[in-house]
Amino acid sequence: MPNKRQRQAKFLRKTRKLHRLSGISLFVFFFIMAVTGILLGWKKNSAEIIMPDTYKGESTDQADWLTMDSLSFLATQALFEAEGQLSEIDRIDVRPSKGSMKFLFQDRQLEVQLDATTGEPLSVGRRHNDWIEAVHDGSIVDDTLGVPHGIFKVFYNSVMGIALIIFTVTGFWLWYGPRRMRR
Structure with a gap:
């Protein structure tokens, strides 16, 4: 034993x-x-290499914001002007405290951030963090x-x-x- x-x-x-x-x-x-x-x-600390920063819009008061369909159209237009391509919107990330919206497209690497009040593009970039x-x-x-x-x-x-x-x-x-x- x-x-x-x-x-x-x-x-x-x-x-x-x-x-x-x-x-x-x-x-x-x-x-x-x-x-x-x-x-x-x-x-979030990659100097926008992995993911674009989140930018602030003009107003956080949602009563001042443009309608969702207007912002969706402007986001698609901004994507076409920046990237030369059209894509379907996959999801929308609303940032009330920043007064901005992120539009994420079917090609999940593309993102457009708009000022929710003016509809001006704050950022058009690639999101590598998703893949x-x-x-x-x-x-x-x-x-x-x-x-x-x-x-x-x-x-x-x-x-x-x-x-x-x-x-x-x-x-x-x-x-x-x-x-x-x-x-």
């Missing part, structure tokens, strides 16, 4: 093997998540392959979350286990 020290050594070897195999098999995914996570953390986020959370696979209900995204994030828990526990044990055995 193995003694206590031999059992601890055997458990430590199994822990090391699990840690190593998990790390080898998920290395690329952890690297991608880390790089995209850093980029997303810097998105970076899609790579980070795995939804790019769902979108590219047409996987319904974000199934890949849920699977990918579950695997990565469980792997991170395994790395934390096994990493701690690889640090603590030898110290415990020396006692």
Whole structure:
């Protein structure tokens, strides 16, 4: 019958093997998540490389603002003048405290910010943060392959979350286990 020290050594070897195999098999995914996570953390401090800043409009009083259909037309017009292309509006981000609106187009990398009062373009730019986020959370696979209900995204994030828990526990044990055995 193995003694206590031999059992601890055997458990430590199994822990090391699990840690190593998990790390080898998920290395690329952890690297991608880390790089995209850093980029997303810097998105508002990237000198508008990753995402355009949010600009202030003339008035925060919504009674002074132009109608939504007028602003939508002006945003589409500003996009055409700046980029030479037309695209459907995907969503509108209203910033009441700034008196501005962001119009995000089907080509999700394009954004037009308008002063909600005058309709003047405050910014026309590219939003790289949307595709970076899609790579980070795995939804790019769902979108590219047409996987319904974000199934890949849920699977990918579950695997990565469980792997991170395994790395934390096994990493701690690889640090603590030898110290415990020396006692």
